[in-house]
Amino acid sequence: MKKPTLSFIYLGAFLTGAVAFSKPRALVSDSVQLTQDDIGDFAAINFGDETAASPADANVPGCKIFPGDEDWPSDTEWTRLNRTLGGALLKPKPAAAVCYQGADFNQDQCQLLLRNTSFSTFWLDEPLVSLTEWSQGGTCPLALNPQGNCTRGGFPEYVVNATSVKHIQAAVNFARNKHIRLVIKNTGHDFGGRSVGAGSLSIWTHHLKEMEFIPSYRVGPYRGKAVQLGAGVQSWEAHNLMAAYNVTVVSPGFGTVGAVGGWMSSGGHTYIVSKYGLGADQVLSLGVVTAAGRYVTADPYTNSDLFFALRGGGGGTYGVVTSAIFKAYPPVNMTPSALNLMLSPQPPPNTTMPIPGLITNAEKFWQGVGAYYRFAAKVLDAGGYGFSYIYPMPNNSYMFTTTSQFPAFTQAEVFEFMKPLYTDLNRIGINVTNPAILFTMPYGLPGRGSGSPPSNTRYRSRLLPRENWEDDDLWNQTMKAIRTATEAGFENNFYFHGTLASPTAEAAGWPGSQSAVNPAWRNNRMHAMLMDQTPLQSTDRDTLMQGYMDLLRGVSPNAGSYMNEGDPGEPNWQQAFYGSHYPRLLRIKRSRDPWGLFWAPTTVGSEGWAVRPADGVYAGSQNGRLCRTRGVDE
Structure with a gap:
């Protein structure tokens, strides 16, 4: 299989005293389309007609x-x-x-x-x-x-x-x-x-690897730079485009993740979302193949229903995204600051000097973890991001590691910003020093994508709202839930992962209000996850993990979860993944795909279908026949 050559196409003309806004040229992959001559007498690839179909057509056949x-x-x-x-x-x-x-x-x-x-x-x-x-x-x-x-x-x-x-x-x-x-x-x-x-x-x-830089793009009130990315472009490839044209584009934090498909369509978080909004908030236009097989453009004024649904309402259910036009910002630098704490009830022998970050008392360790997490609200309000793990270790030990990312901050500004946290940690009796030696680097460094071998990671997650940070009693309940779940991870082979981000509506800007992003994201402080890496999933495993997730749901009853890093077995997933947008999204789904062609677990409209697992296979897998479970209008 030969990969298409990446193309960086510089569009736009500059007139004397003014910028000429350019209409982006269609990507080569988007311009090659199916015609009636291609179809000929091959009826199996005829186009469909949504207006002539009805939701009842999704019931035929039963499987x-x-x-x-x-x-x-x-x-x-x-x-x-x-x-x-x-x-x-x-x-x-x-x-x-x-x-x-x-x-x-x-x-x-x-x-x-x-x-x-x-x-x-x-x-x-x-x-x-x-x-x-x-x-x-x-x-x-x-x-x-x-x-x-x-x-x-x-x-x-x-x-x-x-x-x-x-x-x-x-x-x-x-x-x-x-x-x-x-x-x-x-x-x-x-x-x-x-x-x-x-x-x-x-x-x-x-x-679908084409990439295009657009120096001057206009749609609605938006006036500025943009990029167009094919559906197969990965984050590291988008980073190379950023470096080539000295711009910033919101893209996945992990370099080999695709920048346009499922990441974007379910929201898309990364290091700079508190400053610029989620990945879905960046999209100005989409190329889409509908369930009828037609290629359409979706933007705020054309096929606006698809534009709404595909920007945060989940992928794989309304159409196939072929390309997207994203906002592009001036280049931004990132300055990180790291903190590590280690709980070890039995400190290493023959140790005479205090070891920075080493704690022998469990209560003090969890006080330190809580101090960072609560301080992180200030990091988010400053446009920053937090990335943390709590790992159960042998002998009742735990490792807490976190990095705070600050866009557009100098090293001196980060040092000053973090001082109050270290003052609090020292007051508690934790021996840590605010790191003075920091480094700054551009967001989206160029590189080459590699790695990402298969694994058995299963995410179970909850978006914890800002109210949990603002009320002392609710905060204490939140930390108790995190601690209880994490401490159970040692016996049950899972660990805690918390990413801290605040992609508010204000950060998203226009056309963020025209997106199906889970409303829980707009009020988010922490994306709290239990990371399960048990190879053999089972119903018993589901029951065990749901019990610990219920602790996090209990302190955030009106919040939700992030579909990209959520549990396909999430109870009440319609509310958890889509919130108040679900009824509107379901209407769009039924209008655009009356045949029930597009299906994936926990996508909008998927409750009408289920996989009948093969004999001896875990019921949550995709190894089995896909069949109707009930009428579409029930």
């Missing part, structure tokens, strides 16, 4: 067509689809198949996957893999001497390696007309099982 069914497309039909796609239809085998005895066995390749892929882009460029393995069903795990056989499980049957809108349109039409499950995948950074699905056709957007 998506599955391999082995009488109506599953013949080899001849798949071959013809591939011909329309110009050879972009793939039927790849699971990468780990090389580790299993049989025709695909290759011990050298297996060892390579186990030992060296963390330093390459192998898994990011792999068409099947979701980087969270448990959602696939665990039918072909990577191991040097695995037991049993490698089977396809929840991996898609076919993959369209999309490098144009035409590829996406043909795939959408084929899946809709043939009643086949459809999934959408870029890099596979997916913690909820949205980019895998047994018996499915997958649209792989990873190679």
Whole structure:
């Protein structure tokens, strides 16, 4: 598979004494579209018509067509689809198949996957893999001497390696007309099982890599610089564009995450959201392929329903985003300040000098953690961000580590800003010193993306509101909930992760008010997460983890959760992930996709369908047939 060459296209003309605002040229991938000549007499890829369909059409058939069914497309039909796609239809085998005895066995390749892929882009460029393995069903795990056989499980049957809108349109039409499950995948950074699905056709957007800098863009009241990114652009690639044109674009904090798809469409948090708003708040225009197979532009004035829904209302359910135009800001520098605390009831022997950050008393340790978390409200109000972990360690020990990020602050300003925190920590009796040696670097450093091997991380999360910081009693209850859950992590193999961000409506600016971003984000102080890395998920595991999550829900009853880093088993997920926007989003979903073509766990409208798991497979996986559970209007 050859990757398309990245293109940096400088648009815009400068007139004497004035700037000429430029209309961005369509990306090459967006301009290549499906035509009636392409369709000819191949009815399987005919366009749909939302106005002629009704929600009842989503009930027929009762299940998506599955391999082995009488109506599953013949080899001849798949071959013809591939011909329309110009050879972009793939039927790849699971990468780990090389580790299993049989025709695909290759011990050298297996060892390579186990030992060296963390330093390459192998898994990011792999068409099947979701980087969270448990959602696939665990039918072909990577191991040097695995037991049993490698089977396809929840991996898609076919993959369209999309490098144009035409590829996406043909795939959408084929899946809709043939009643086949459809999934959408870029890099596979997916913690909820949205980019895998047994018996499915997958649209792989990873190679839609075009990037365009627009020096002067105008829409509504917005006047300024912008960038246009294809759906496959990863954060590190967007960073290279920023460096090339000396601008800042809000993009994922982890370099290999896609900047346009699921990250953006479910909100998108990163280090500078307290200053500029979420990823969804940056979007000025979108290229979208609808469930009918039509390519449309969505902005505040055209297809405004899609523009609203796709900016925060979840991905994979209203259409396939092919490209997006984002706001671009002047370059900004970041200055971080780190703090580490260690609880060790039994200090190291033969220690005569105090060890900075080492605490032997549990109450004092949790006082220190609470002091930082409460102080972090000031960091957020200054436009900053916090990134923290609390790890259970052996012998009743705990490690707390956090970094506060300050955009547009000098090192001296950060040092002065953090002084009150260290005064409080010293007053408590914690031996730590405000770091005077800091460093400053541009946001979005250029680089190369690599790594991100598959794992079994499962997020369970809660957005904790600012009221919890402003009321002493509620604050104490919040810290008690965090402590109780974290202390249970030692026996139960999970740890606490708290990111602190405040992407208010004021920070988002225009057109932030025209987005479906979960309202809980606008009032957020901490995105509190229990990080579960148990490979074998189960109903018993769900019950255990939900019990600890209920502690966090109990102190934030009217808040919510972040879908991208939330639990696909989240109770009352409609309110938790979408808040008051859900009824409007459901109306848009039914209007734009009356066939029920687009489906993924916990996306809008997904409650009308469910995966029937294969025998012996955890019910939360995507290894099974997708079937209707009830009428769409019930």
